[in-house]
Amino acid sequence: MKKKPFSDLVIGIAFIVLGVCVLILSSSLNKVKLGIGPGGFPTFISVLLMLLGTVQTVSTLRAGFKAPAFTADRRQTLLFLCAVGLSVLYVLVVPVAGFLLATPVLVIGMMMLYGNRKYLLCAVISIAVTVAVWALFTKVFMIFLPAGRLLR
Helix, strand or coil, rough: CEEEHHHHHHHHHHHHHHHHHHHHCCCCCEEEEEECHHHHHHHHHHHHHHHHHHHHHHHHHCCCCCCCCCCCCCCHHHHHHHHHHHHHHHHHHHHHHHHHHHHHHHHHHHHHHHCCCCHHHHHHHHHHHHHHHHHHHHHHCCCCCCCCCCCC
């Protein structure tokens, strides 16, 4: 039987922990009688995360895993920290700029951070993704995303 990498085990456990955290945090959100509502979607996602994390963890433990060989790649670490920084900045900007203005900037930033230099394609994809997510949440799930103080 082929051994799986240690990272598979870590990812499985991280998904379980993330799922539990999201479940706990989503329990305080409003529940609605019709539709999924603000509390239903995160609860669904948390259960899915915990289920997939459990499958990943169990399959890795059953197959065995390779001992970790930790080596820090400076470039990858810097890319990761920049991505975290962009995400934190996004969380701070969304209440002011709103979802529709802040999200395309985040998506373009992430695409360019990881090496995509086709600027027009990045712009088109970021706008398409933003509109698709906005439509899905607003029209299908009836969850209204932040409009921001700039758009009021």
